[in-house]
Amino acid sequence: MRSAIATLVLAVLSIFFLECGQQMSAQVLTQIGAGGLVATFLSLMATAMMS
Secondary structure, eight states: OHHHHHHHHHHHHHHHHHHHHHHHHHHHHHHHHHHHHHHHHHHHHHHHHHO
């Protein structure tokens, strides 16, 4: 069940970045940094696993 939730979260994030396009993704990455993106993803994964 946890892996299913984690996969769903990953899929949603992937779709979000695909929909927003390369330009916005690059803009967001430069603003918050790659570390911020990874931290956000990890916190989402932790939240999904704890629930």
